[in-house]
Amino acid sequence: MLACLCTVLWHLPTVPALNRTGDPGPGPSIQKTYDLTRYLEHQLRSLAGTYLNYLGPPFNEPDFNPPRLGAETLPRATVNLEVWRSLNDKLRLTQNYEAYSHLLCYLRGLNRQAATAELRRSLAHFCTSLQGLLGSIAGVMAALGYPLPQPLPGTEPTWAPGPAHSDFLQKMDDFWLLKELQTWLWRSAKDFNRLKKKMQPPAAAVTLHLEAHGF
Amino acid sequence: MASSSGAFSLLLGLYKAQLEPVGGMSGREPEKARVGGKSFLSQVTAAWRGGSILVTGLNYRGLSAEREQQQRKGKCTSQTTRQMAAPVPWACCAVLAAAAAVVYTQRHSPQEAPHVQYERLGSDVTLPCGTANWDAAVTWRVNGTDLAPDLLNGSQLVLHGLELGHSGLYACFHRDSWHLHHQVLLHVGLPPREPVLSCRSNTYPKGFYCSWHLPTPTYIPNTFNVTVLHGSKIMVCEKDPALKNRCHIRYMHLFSTIKYKVSISVSNALGHNATAITFDEFTIVKPDPPENVVARPVPSNPRRLEVTWQTPSTWPDPESFPLKFFLRYRPLILDQWQHVELSDGTAHTITDAYAGKEYIIQVAAKDNEIGTWSDWSVAAHATPWTEEPRHLTTEAQAPETTTSTTSSLAPPPTTKICDTGELGSGGGPSVSLISVPVTLALAAAATTASSLLIW
Numbered sequence: 192m193l194a195c196l197c198t199v200l201w202h203l204p205t206v207p208a209l210n211r212t213g214d215p216g217p218g219p220s221i222q223k224t225y226d227l228t229r230y231l232e233h234q235l236r237s238l239a240g241t242y243l244n245y246l247g248p249p250f251n252e253p254d255f256n257p258p259r260l261g262a263e264t265l266p267r268a269t270v271n272l273e274v275w276r277s278l279n280d281k282l283r284l285t286q287n288y289e290a291y292s293h294l295l296c297y298l299r300g301l302n303r304q305a306a307t308a309e310l311r312r313s314l315a316h317f318c319t320s321l322q323g324l325l326g327s328i329a330g331v332m333a334a335l336g337y338p339l340p341q342p343l344p345g346t347e348p349t350w351a352p353g354p355a356h357s358d359f360l361q362k363m364d365d366f367w368l369l370k371e372l373q374t375w376l377w378r379s380a381k382d383f384n385r386l387k388k389k390m391q392p393p394a395a396a397v398t399l400h401l402e403a404h405g406f
Numbered sequence: 407m408a409s410s411s412g413a414f415s416l417l418l419g420l421y422k423a424q425l426e427p428v429g430g431m432s433g434r435e436p437e438k439a440r441v442g443g444k445s446f447l448s449q450v451t452a453a454w455r456g457g458s459i460l461v462t463g464l465n466y467r468g469l470s471a472e473r474e475q476q477q478r479k480g481k482c483t484s485q486t487t488r489q490m491a492a493p494v495p496w497a498c499c500a501v502l503a504a505a506a507a508v509v510y511t512q513r514h515s516p517q518e519a520p521h522v523q524y525e526r527l528g529s530d531v532t533l534p535c536g537t538a539n540w541d542a543a544v545t546w547r548v549n550g551t552d553l554a555p556d557l558l559n560g561s562q563l564v565l566h567g568l569e570l571g572h573s574g575l576y577a578c579f580h581r582d583s584w585h586l587h588h589q590v591l592l593h594v595g596l597p598p599r600e601p602v603l604s605c606r607s608n609t610y611p612k613g614f615y616c617s618w619h620l621p622t623p624t625y626i627p628n629t630f631n632v633t634v635l636h637g638s639k640i641m642v643c644e645k646d647p648a649l650k651n652r653c654h655i656r657y658m659h660l661f662s663t664i665k666y667k668v669s670i671s672v673s674n675a676l677g678h679n680a681t682a683i684t685f686d687e688f689t690i691v692k693p694d695p696p697e698n699v700v701a702r703p704v705p706s707n708p709r710r711l712e713v714t715w716q717t718p719s720t721w722p723d724p725e726s727f728p729l730k731f732f733l734r735y736r737p738l739i740l741d742q743w744q745h746v747e748l749s750d751g752t753a754h755t756i757t758d759a760y761a762g763k764e765y766i767i768q769v770a771a772k773d774n775e776i777g778t779w780s781d782w783s784v785a786a787h788a789t790p791w792t793e794e795p796r797h798l799t800t801e802a803q804a805p806e807t808t809t810s811t812t813s814s815l816a817p818p819p820t821t822k823i824c825d826t827g828e829l830g831s832g833g834g835p836s837v838s839l840i841s842v843p844v845t846l847a848l849a850a851a852a853t854t855a856s857s858l859l860i861w
Contacts, residue, residue: 259663381661
């Protein structure tokens with residue numbers, strides 16, 4: 192089972208204070224965060240393809256549809272439709288932040304075991320980008336005045352190797368990690384769309400009828 | 407009991423009696439002549455009783471003494487005065503015919519409903535005549551038409567190489583008594599081939615629908631059964647109220663990593679088939695095309711067209727799930743499309759239209775992040791604004807004013823390529839009405855070159 196106890200993340204350097212002069216509000220950083228999720232989703236597509244091929248069949252088969260067993264500690268993107276719609280901004284951002292924190296930690300574990308140098312390079316690159324996304328989400332939360340989620344006291348996590356289990360089960364865990372990561376990136380895009388619309392002033396929509404004629 | 411032919415000859419007799427005035431048409435009371443009423447029917451009954459044919463199942467109440475009198479005559483007599491002679495015989499005939507039909511069906515209707523049988527196209531089938539012996543003398547009929555005796559094997563009907571035209575109601579009768587022994591309603595068809603199943607979400611995140619069809623017809627009734635599994639959970643697929651090969655599923659959870667599996671089985675009297683598809687929530691998202699695509703010329707702008715459209719009405723939440731759009735346009739006379747992708751907004755201005763040419767414009771939609779593009783919308787047509795040609799002769803004589811004219815009827819490069827005498831040697835574009843069809847022809851002829859030059 193995946194046992195990700197990463198010490199690094201919960202001690203992220205404090206987000207540098209935003210330059211308050213001429214502060215355009217959280218809008219641009221939400222847009223930036225949204226753009227990052229799109230970039231990461233694109234990057235993940237090629238990374239996942241390569242990694243699943245490395246795992247070999249059946250993991251790289253398009254119809255592979257295993258039951259979700261194990262990998263219980265993975266943060267799940269799936270949520271009831273009405274619950275998702277009615278999430279307040281703080282909760283929405285917090286859920287995203289916590290999810291990616293965990294996912295990044297697991298990915299780093301993956302990197303440790305990866306067999307080929309090329310895979311390790313791709314994974315490392317992706318981890319850096321994912322770190323960037325985390326920082327971006329933290330920035331939005333700070334701009335909106337929300338506190339960053341902190342780990343519970345007394346459960347100070349340290350990296351420890353999980354209980355040994357079969358090679359196949361390990362591969363299953365890897366498969367679900369990548370799947371969950373991809374789904375989270377899709378969900379985040381929708382989350383940040385929603386946040387973007389809420390932050391946007393209503394008159395910002397540009398209409399063609401205002402365009403000057405005849406020049 | 408007299409045979410059916412006997413009954414018919416009696417009826418004929420009765421008809422004839424109707425048409426000829428009978429001696430008894432004298433001073434009878436008019437009230438006896440109840441057209442179509444009980445008295446005629448009673449007379450019919452009486453006449454038939456006279457002919458010693460039992461009529462079962464017909465309910466004639468109250469034979470009165472007068473009708474008993476008629477019974478002895480054995481004829482359907484008209485009891486009216488001469489003035490009513492014309493309508494009364496016809497009414498009597500109509501009643502007789504109706505009664506005869508009832509009697510006939512009573513005698514010859516099958517005792518049980520026809521046996522329904524399904525057989526495969528191209529196969530051979532032997533239809534036994536019910537429980538009759540093999541050597542019984544029978545006649546077969548299909549849909550009332552006699553069948554040749556060479557198709558018979560004893561009392562059984564043998565059909566080779568069944569075709570669709572063989573479907574019908576087959577009946578076998580005892581040859582002499584014409585008693586109906588057995589009926590078979592034969593349907594010729596095929597077992598079902600593997601059905602074609604597809605699912606799509608045009609209402610994301612509300613739900614998705616699945617639709618199916620058979621690649622080739624079976625010609626006989628089929629039943630379909632659809633099951634939807636999300637992991638191990640069974641989901642309900644509600645039948646579409648209008649379309650019988652479609653059902654709808656509602657999403658309970660979004661952003662699921664578990665695939666959906668939709669299975670369909672089809673069966674009919676001749677066979678069975680099934681198929682299944684598996685997919686992720688995101689891969690089947692495909693919106694409906696944008697609606698109400700309208701293209702308008704922009705006044706005083708001969709190379710512009712303003713296009714507007716609306717998000718499809720079936721897309722439930724464009725705020726949280728925004729759509730992006732893809733616009734394509736071309737002049738009718740060219741085959742190559744221009745494309746523009748738009749990440750938001752439902753309007754766009756084309757600024758590079760060929761002046762004076764009619765354009766065809768279409769728009770497609772896609773969720774910003776997931777799924778596939780919709781089909782192309784219904785096409786909009788528009789022609790850019792053109793200036794009213796006024797003083798034609800003066801304009802045509804204006805030398806080398808290409809730079810200043812914005813109301814040219816011909817795109818400049820076209821005239822350079824096809825340097826015919828009519829348009830002059832690289833001079834200003836002629837604005838005469840004659841040059842317009844020429845220009846159109848030139849544009850059509852120089853498609854690739856002109857587009858290269860313009861772009």
